[in-house]
Amino acid sequence: MALLMRKVCGSFLSRLGSTSGRSSSEFPADYPSMGAFDQLPIDVFMQILRFLGPKEVARTSLVCKSWKLLASENRLWILFLQNGKGPWDSILFSETHLRLGIPSMTYFDQSPQLSFMNIYAMRAIVPGSVIIDGGSGYCKFGWSKYDSPSGRCATFLEFGNIESPMYARLRHFFMTIYRRMQVKPSSQPIIVSIPICHSDDTESARASRRQLRETIYSVLFDMNAPAVCAIDQAVLGLYAAKCTSGIVVNIGFHVTSIVPILRGKVMHEVGVEIVGQGALKLTGFLRELMQQRNIGFESLYTVRTIKEKLCYVASDYEAELCKDTQASCEVAGEGWFTLSKERFQTTEILFQPQIGGMRAMGLHRAVALCMDHCFAAEVASDIGWFKTVVLAGGSSCLPGLPERLEKELYKLLPPSISDGIKVIPPPYGTDSAWFGAKIVSNVSTFSEAWCMTKKQFRQKFRRNVTSLIGAW
Numbered sequence: 001m002a003l004l005m006r007k008v009c010g011s012f013l014s015r016l017g018s019t020s021g022r023s024s025s026e027f028p029a030d031y032p033s034m035g036a037f038d039q040l041p042i043d044v045f046m047q048i049l050r051f052l053g054p055k056e057v058a059r060t061s062l063v064c065k066s067w068k069l070l071a072s073e074n075r076l077w078i079l080f081l082q083n084g085k086g087p088w089d090s091i092l093f094s095e096t097h098l099r100l101g102i103p104s105m106t107y108f109d110q111s112p113q114l115s116f117m118n119i120y121a122m123r124a125i126v127p128g129s130v131i132i133d134g135g136s137g138y139c140k141f142g143w144s145k146y147d148s149p150s151g152r153c154a155t156f157l158e159f160g161n162i163e164s165p166m167y168a169r170l171r172h173f174f175m176t177i178y179r180r181m182q183v184k185p186s187s188q189p190i191i192v193s194i195p196i197c198h199s200d201d202t203e204s205a206r207a208s209r210r211q212l213r214e215t216i217y218s219v220l221f222d223m224n225a226p227a228v229c230a231i232d233q234a235v236l237g238l239y240a241a242k243c244t245s246g247i248v249v250n251i252g253f254h255v256t257s258i259v260p261i262l263r264g265k266v267m268h269e270v271g272v273e274i275v276g277q278g279a280l281k282l283t284g285f286l287r288e289l290m291q292q293r294n295i296g297f298e299s300l301y302t303v304r305t306i307k308e309k310l311c312y313v314a315s316d317y318e319a320e321l322c323k324d325t326q327a328s329c330e331v332a333g334e335g336w337f338t339l340s341k342e343r344f345q346t347t348e349i350l351f352q353p354q355i356g357g358m359r360a361m362g363l364h365r366a367v368a369l370c371m372d373h374c375f376a377a378e379v380a381s382d383i384g385w386f387k388t389v390v391l392a393g394g395s396s397c398l399p400g401l402p403e404r405l406e407k408e409l410y411k412l413l414p415p416s417i418s419d420g421i422k423v424i425p426p427p428y429g430t431d432s433a434w435f436g437a438k439i440v441s442n443v444s445t446f447s448e449a450w451c452m453t454k455k456q457f458r459q460k461f462r463r464n465v466t467s468l469i470g471a472w
Helices: 002-019 035-039 042-052 054-060 065-071 074-082 088-097 116-125 166-181 203-222 233-240 279-292 300-310 342-348 363-377 401-412 429-441 454-471
Strands: 130-133 139-143 151-153 190-194 228-232 246-251 256-262 273-275 327-331 335-339 388-392 422-424
Touching: 042 054, 042 065, 042 074, 054 065, 054 074, 054 116, 074 088, 074 116, 088 116, 088 429, 130 166, 130 429, 139 166, 139 429, 151 166, 166 203, 190 203, 190 233, 190 429, 203 228, 203 454, 228 233, 228 429, 233 246, 233 256, 233 388, 233 429, 246 363, 256 363, 273 363, 279 300, 279 342, 300 327, 300 335, 363 401, 388 401, 401 422
Parallel strands: 130 190, 190 228, 246 388, 388 422
Antiparallel strands: 130 139, 139 151, 246 256, 256 273, 327 335
């Protein structure tokens, strides 16, 4: 301990010049004596501890009661967390909203209930997890400790022989990902995002959702996964935006889903709206427009690439028609392509489906209908819980979409509903749900609050487990 004391003094003397210009404050009168260090202003002393680093600060808490109090100061450990791995806003969101498993209604914001010293220590020992975002077009998978997904493959709803039982397809799907990641199923916890399906609030739809979830757990535990966490994909997209309540607009591969979520729970009873067009329809319509102009291309993949590089959403469709919007892009192996009005005509079918010959509800009308249902349901004391709209899915990354949707909602809805509406673009692009799972996987209470073990699963679903394999 004497060596540690000398290190403290050495750090102070070497850095005194850089801290002498800072505002100072004395130790509180009722604060236990710090011995020879009583003469130091408390903020200077905090800087000394900060320079020591987390491990050495934890050791100083063993010196005496006064050192223990100072070494456990939230301000100090918040600085350590801010300088560590991961964005501070994600850490703060997860620890103040997701620690209990069910999102907390109260935002603590450094309140006495939270010890960031304990949070730092607990986050350091949270095991790395395998994250699998099922997706609707393709699946993203990777390690929770990595900065981004490490691979992609077909989503499990379309994986393998679709005529095979779901249990067999899921087992094949998970084994393929484990092989690609070169990891044994028994070595790490796993988080799986459950795609949006069976969205109705009927008894049949509820049973189908429950059966899919239970089958995922059953397959993974039969493969000896130590712990499993299965969360709705839309909820993870919301978490990626640092929110626990709102409406997620997921532009999927085949359809677009408008999902109301209250404190981490999908509100099927309020109503999930489904619009019968998604990324595939946008790509198909651009193909038609290119064919009309005799623009040659080799495959639908080429068209999709052009869509992602050139297309955008017009703020005012009629006004955009009068502008020169020509632009070009290069597709590897096929050369350059030039589009003009097709750039925004392609995406306009989201708001005016009839342009593309489709009979469907416009995106803005579907979101407005969902908001109207949320407002009428009166399910929360906070009547603004649904006014945050988070976009998700690859096509939701189209430039101009958040602004156009927000503009249309303000025009459609009365002020009592529209005031305060905010449309947020996908926080992490096409990988938002994966990053939402990453936020959950690194919360300090992940293993206890979010995961289910095989024993817990057997106890909870004992009567259903034996029937799952045969039924699916």
